[in-house]
Amino acid sequence: MLTSGPERVAEVNLDAIVHNVRTIRSLIGERTLIAVIKADAYGHGAAGIAQTVLDAGADALGLVHVREALALRAVGIDAPLMAWLHTPSTDFVRAVQEGIILGASGWDLEAIAYAAQQVGAVARVHLKIDTGLGRNGCTPADWPSFTARAKELQDAGLIAVEGIFTHLAVADEPDRKETDQQLDVFENMVSQARAAGLNPELIHAANTPGTFTAADKETGEILLGNGVRVGLGLYGLSPLAGVTSGDLNLRPAMTVSTRVNSVKEVPAGQGVSYGLNYSTPHATTLALIPVGYADGVPRVATGAPVRLYPNGKAEPRTYPVVGRIAMDQMVIDLGEPGLSAPEHGYLGARAVLFGEGENPPVEEWADAAGTINYEIVTRISPRVARVHTTDKDA
Incomplete structure (x- = not known):
């Protein structure tokens, strides 16, 4: 079940950038x-x-x-x-x-x-x-x-x-x-x-x-x-509170993603990450997401969303980060036991922190971290590969 490409990637859609420049140009004329x-x-x-x-x-x-x-x-x-x-x-x-x-x-x-x-x-x-x-x-x-x-x-x-x-x-x-x-x-x-x-x-x-x-x-x-x-x-x-990118006819250009690198069954009461600030309320399945604050993800952003795209029968779904975000990794709770079986397709599933379309907007990460969208995209570290794409690559 090997996959190709960077393990952690910030894909930047150049067609979205072009669209945004043209939107701005339409506002300012000559x-x-x-x-x-x-x-x-x-x-x-x-x-x-x-x-x-x-x-x-x-x-x-x-x-x-x-x-x-x-x-x-x-x-x-x-x-x-x-x-x-x-x-x-x-x-x-x-x-x-x-x-x-x-x-x-x-x-x-x-x-x-x-x-x-x-x-x-x-x-x-x-x-x-x-x-x-x-x-x-x-x-x-x-x-x-x-x-x-x-x-x-x-x-x-x-x-x-x-x-x-x-x-x-x-x-x-x-x-x-x-x-x-x-x-x-x-x-x-x-x-x-x-x-x-x-x-x-x-x-x-x-x-x-x-x-x-x-x-x-x-x-x-x-x-x-x-x-x-x-x-x-x-x-x-968008730089404006309560106004989305779509409201301004803008397309978010960056999508940050990785792959689930561990899926395991745990009992009720399992503590998660440093400080044990989160314990599983019942038997469940935990998925490990291999990005953390060394990758520019805010350590304080517990509760921020991660959208999974399983490779098996499970449907795409967005989950909150549980427990403290560490230097290299964070954890999401899949909500029920038995999901580590290969047919569900969670191991190796694409995990998107934020991006365009049905992916979580970067503003949800900003809200979880108590900051602004500017900071979230700017702080993504060089450890995360930048890959410039176009709509044809989607």
């Missing part, structure tokens, strides 16, 4: 689409996702670290790449040499200009404003001096200020007033930059939730600017 593929494309495999989203209609790729952008250059991606979170160890020289668009928030503007001087090239820069999120970005108080310095460096031929951007704190809660407040600050700061002599072509604030809710807001045109940065939506996941 605006610039920066497809955010930071953190290895939210765990989906950046090298494979990059060309897919570009072919589907994205205009540029958004990263966070310069190192991520350079890795894409190394595999032949020559599209516009943008990176915006830097440290004093960031390789600005290579970034400028490779034409990486660099976000600048403060001290990094001087480092970028110095790198440009070193290599004799003009650095492409987007200035970032902190309009209320409180993370990186120039504060409104420092913005006049920051933009004045950017103008000096641009006049000196060291940088070209091609864009201005910000990031939203509560766009995933569309009824909150803070988004409009941030946009008021943003609009004012952009006007100040223009008054200082800068002429940025690309103005971008909207993330995935902002992009999908802009049509319902009076400030929607300001929110969309002339470009958006979309991450989670590319991968077919």
Whole structure:
């Protein structure tokens, strides 16, 4: 009863990615689409996702670290790449040499200009404003001096200020007033930059939730600017509470699965996993699922769903994880005794943690772990093989 293929796999359907890009494109029209593929494309495999989203209609790729952008250059991606979170160890020289668009928030503007001087090239820069999120970005108080310095460096031929951007704190809660407040600050700061002599072509604030809710807001045109940065939506996941992927015309791209590697009969009162927090209420059959927190599955997600596709007479069904999730494995209770017999087909059965269609949605894993769908897909570890598929492979 041997099966081929990886023992643990995150299948990423590239046709779903294409569908999602086209859905996003239908919302934004001719605006610039920066497809955010930071953190290895939210765990989906950046090298494979990059060309897919570009072919589907994205205009540029958004990263966070310069190192991520350079890795894409190394595999032949020559599209516009943008990176915006830097440290004093960031390789600005290579970034400028490779034409990486660099976000600048403060001290990094001087480092970028110095790198440009070193290599004799003009650095492409987007200035970032902190309009209320409180993370990186120039504060409104420092913005006049920051933009004045950017103008000096641009006049000196060291940088070209091609864009201005910000990031939203509560766009995933569309009824909150803070988004409009941030946009008021943003609009004012952009006007100040223009008054200082800068002429940025690309103005971008909207993330995935902002992009999908802009049509319902009076400030929607300001929110969309002339470009958006979309991450989670590319991968077919909803950022909005109570709104499913299907509601947004998105297709979840990732399906995480493995194979049942042990099936055994146990009596009533059998403890399960570390801490013995679960005991079988009656005689039953336990199935062992060989993934755990070393594979990126949250240790706290007891009760999360696993759908089994038996190889015998048993029907597909979804079961909750029982007991504590361990480093390499977790357990589900099949609910009745006698199911270890070969004719039921549980040993070697495909076990899907989450995916598209009748499989459990990733949100159920997020709920069990007390987190968000972003985290679940992003944390799936390199120990789980990434396999890029299409609808034809289904």
